[in-house]
Amino acid sequence: MKKIISLVLALALVLSLAGCGQSAGSDEKRLPTEEILESFGLDPELFSDYDYGRFYGQEITLNVANWGEYMSINDDEMTDVNEAFEALTGIEVNYKTYASNETLYSKLLSGGATYDIVIPSDYMISKMIKEGMLEKLNFENIPNLANIMPSFLNPQYDPDNEYSVPYLWGMVCIIYNTTMVDDEITSWSSLWDPKYEGDILMFNNPRDAFGIAQAYLGYSLNTENHAELDACASLLREQKEIVQGYVMDEIFDKMEGGSAAIAPYYVGDAVTMCEDNPDLDFVIPEEGTNWFVDAICIPTTADHDNKEAAEMYINFLCEPEIALANCDYVGYSTPVTQAYELLDDDAKADERRYPSDDFLAENTEVFVNMSDEANAYMQELWTQLKVDNSNVWFVPIFLVCLIAATIAVNVYRARKKRRDSF
Amino acid sequence: MKTPRALAIPYAVWVLIFTVVPLGLVVGFAFTNPDGNITLENIFAMSEYMSVLFRSILFAIIATVICLLIAFPAAYIISRVNAINQSTFIVLLMVPMWINFLLRTYAWMTLLESNGLINRLLGLIDLGPYSLINNSGAVILGMVYNYLPFMILPLYSVMVKIDHSIIEAAQDLGSNKIRLVRKVLLPLSMPGISTGVIAVFVPSVSTFIISRMLGGGTNDLIGDIIEMQFSGNSYNPHLGSAMALVLMIIVLFMMSLFNQFGSEEDVPL
Numbered sequence: 001m002k003k004i005i006s007l008v009l010a011l012a013l014v015l016s017l018a019g020c021g022q023s024a025g026s027d028e029k030r031l032p033t034e035e036i037l038e039s040f041g042l043d044p045e046l047f048s049d050y051d052y053g054r055f056y057g058q059e060i061t062l063n064v065a066n067w068g069e070y071m072s073i074n075d076d077e078m079t080d081v082n083e084a085f086e087a088l089t090g091i092e093v094n095y096k097t098y099a100s101n102e103t104l105y106s107k108l109l110s111g112g113a114t115y116d117i118v119i120p121s122d123y124m125i126s127k128m129i130k131e132g133m134l135e136k137l138n139f140e141n142i143p144n145l146a147n148i149m150p151s152f153l154n155p156q157y158d159p160d161n162e163y164s165v166p167y168l169w170g171m172v173c174i175i176y177n178t179t180m181v182d183d184e185i186t187s188w189s190s191l192w193d194p195k196y197e198g199d200i201l202m203f204n205n206p207r208d209a210f211g212i213a214q215a216y217l218g219y220s221l222n223t224e225n226h227a228e229l230d231a232c233a234s235l236l237r238e239q240k241e242i243v244q245g246y247v248m249d250e251i252f253d254k255m256e257g258g259s260a261a262i263a264p265y266y267v268g269d270a271v272t273m274c275e276d277n278p279d280l281d282f283v284i285p286e287e288g289t290n291w292f293v294d295a296i297c298i299p300t301t302a303d304h305d306n307k308e309a310a311e312m313y314i315n316f317l318c319e320p321e322i323a324l325a326n327c328d329y330v331g332y333s334t335p336v337t338q339a340y341e342l343l344d345d346d347a348k349a350d351e352r353r354y355p356s357d358d359f360l361a362e363n364t365e366v367f368v369n370m371s372d373e374a375n376a377y378m379q380e381l382w383t384q385l386k387v388d389n390s391n392v393w394f395v396p397i398f399l400v401c402l403i404a405a406t407i408a409v410n411v412y413r414a415r416k417k418r419r420d421s422f
Numbered sequence: 423m424k425t426p427r428a429l430a431i432p433y434a435v436w437v438l439i440f441t442v443v444p445l446g447l448v449v450g451f452a453f454t455n456p457d458g459n460i461t462l463e464n465i466f467a468m469s470e471y472m473s474v475l476f477r478s479i480l481f482a483i484i485a486t487v488i489c490l491l492i493a494f495p496a497a498y499i500i501s502r503v504n505a506i507n508q509s510t511f512i513v514l515l516m517v518p519m520w521i522n523f524l525l526r527t528y529a530w531m532t533l534l535e536s537n538g539l540i541n542r543l544l545g546l547i548d549l550g551p552y553s554l555i556n557n558s559g560a561v562i563l564g565m566v567y568n569y570l571p572f573m574i575l576p577l578y579s580v581m582v583k584i585d586h587s588i589i590e591a592a593q594d595l596g597s598n599k600i601r602l603v604r605k606v607l608l609p610l611s612m613p614g615i616s617t618g619v620i621a622v623f624v625p626s627v628s629t630f631i632i633s634r635m636l637g638g639g640t641n642d643l644i645g646d647i648i649e650m651q652f653s654g655n656s657y658n659p660h661l662g663s664a665m666a667l668v669l670m671i672i673v674l675f676m677m678s679l680f681n682q683f684g685s686e687e688d689v690p691l
Contacts, residue, residue, distance in 0.1 A: 103653040198536075198553065204639045205654065245556045245638025250531070259535040379656035380470075386642045387474045398476055402675060409682045 030056045030090065040084040042321050048144060050315060056090035060309050065104060065115040068097040072329035079325040085316050091309050108133060108299050116302040116310040119167050122293050123367035126157040130369065134163040135298040141311035144318035151357050152335040155293060156366050164295035165314050168332035170267040171364060172290045173352060175282040180261035188216035188285045190262060197242040201254060201263035204246035206382035207367065209236060211290045212264050221290055221365040224374035233381040240385060255280060267352055268332030284352050291364035451663035464664035471647055471665065478644040481558065482626035485565035489573040489622045497577035498607065515571050527564055527635050534560055556638030564632035572621035580614030620677060627673060644669055
């Protein structure tokens with residue numbers, strides 16, 4: 001019996017191996033780079049002469065984890081970035097998505113998933129660097145770093161620019177429906193305006209929500225001062241009275257459908273919403289705002305044999321036309337100089353999408369990782385805000401009632417049993 | 423006849439790997455801090471979230487009661503029609519469940535929004551707009567809608583076995599309708615009720631997606647708070663596990679309490 005099973009298993013193994021060999025072996029010869037690029041509608045002139053073919057036929061698989069809807073793939077009208085990379089390099093891309101920085105963090109920490117490429121945001125990158133979760137990059141394999149705008153090099157979250165290459169970026173803006181809002185929106189104060197009671201949406205995550213209160217009150221977006229955080233919390237509590245809801249991705253339906261009048265959100269997504277509903281418009285508030293950058297990194301848990309291939313992928317994402325495709329698809333701003341130059345003039349001139357360096361320096365602040373203590377405190381304030389703690393005594397009373405009920409039922413049953421036995 | 427015990431092995435292995443071990447991990451996480459030391463801190467920290475826990479239980483109880491009130495007559499009616507109509511009704515009941523639960527909840531969002539379908543229709547006759555979404559009513563509606571089939575199905579499967587002659591006998595002996603339900607139908611369908619109550623109450627008390635989508639983030643339930651500990655900004659699996667553990671114990675407690683009522687009712691038969 002055992003022999004038969006092992007025979008079947010061996011056979012299955014051989015067959016599957018043969019299957020693999022065939023699929024990779026059939027197109028063993030790589031087409032010339034120009035032909036591959038042209039078949040994807042890319043201009044070879046705009047591509048660097050980087051040797052993308054050196055791993056061809058080696059059957060390498062890269063595990064890439066990115067935000068949902070954050071790369072130009074599966075859209076018939078646009079270059080499929082991953083397919084182009086696969087055709088060019090012979091490296092297979094296993095693409096996965098995640099919904100938040102924290103989900104990615106916990107996945108990496110628990111070791112439940114091995115990724116060769118991840119794209120976290122600024123403050124999460126500094127946290128991961130601090131905790132030794134990111135690999136230093138070998139920039140000899142990423143010559144396209146030269147394409148990145150100088151203002152994105154050596155950022156606060158990665159001061160020596162050793163661990164990350166910027167992918168896309170943006171600011172936090174106020175998006176509003178021009179048919180429902182009469183005044184000119186210029187300030188965060190509109191989100192506290194009782195006129196819009198029941199029509200205001202707010203971020204459903206503490207960092208962004210506190211960030212708005214901090215910007216409104218003129219504090220640093222990275223403040224760890226408890227008094228300042230308390231002030232932000234009471235401001236947010238005031239706002240809770242007139243807020244319609246706390247949302248993240250649900251905002252697309254609600255703003256596009258006209259269910260809400262005014263909300264803070266990320267510029268790139270605001271661009272997308274405005275395309276879908278021309279009544280919408282967005283503005284960068286005068287008090288200043290958060291400037292965020294999502295950057296490409298390699299986690300320490302990644303497969304070390306794949307590191308050079310992963311760096312090749314990073315370099316590929318910094319190719320002007322690839323960065324352009326991603327920027328067009330996602331709606332966020334690109335840090336790649338040549339991709340920016342390829343944009344149409346309207347987008348380039350849009351101060352909200354591509355503000356001047358001076359504006360960024362004066363009016364915006366990047367999130368960096370807060371200390372665990374301050375983070376926990378902010379979290380506590382946020383939970384208190386979300387959870388109305390008005391009736392703490394209910395639960396103990398409830399538990400007592402429950403226990404009393406159990407005892408009563410048992411006593412009743414015991415007595416009844418005794419009665420029945422007569 | 424002796425049942426061969428070997429047949430239980432696959433299930434036992436399944437339970438061991440996917441229930442016992444994870445449960446052990448939850449307990450382990452609940453009583454340790456991030457440095458790996460044993461602590462009761464997480465359980466104490468739970469007290470801050472007790473009002474949410476209470477609200478979740480309250481919402482779940484309300485949803486369960488509404489489900490029961492709707493499902494009891496519905497199941498009775500279905501169980502009394504002829505066999506072909508019975509299967510039609512059951513299929514009609516099941517069809518919405520073939521669609522993903524998330525999508526069905528999204529559909530409710532489009533219905534209930536302040537310029538959603540319902541308000542637009544009301545607008546035609548100069549009513550509204552009413553604010554139907556982002557309140558606790560919408561959350562309970564979501565629970566009732568999503569979990570109602572779990573109440574109807576067990577009730578139906580029990581009621582369909584009630585011999586019609588028993589009901590006729592009760593009527594012949596002069597029992598009025600209320601008495602018929604109280605003395606005959608209710609005791610006979612008690613096993614279905616207790617299964618249904620568990621099937622509705624347990625997912626309702628721990629839901630997080632319904633409250634987020636229909637409650638607009640202003641009606642967070644304990645499920646949301648637990649989810650936040652694992653994939654939200656406050657990454658703290660230890661506190662999350664402690665919450666899950668406390669929730670589990672309370673639910674177990676309530677279930678055992680309910681089952682005692684259930685078996686009590688069974689006695690007269």
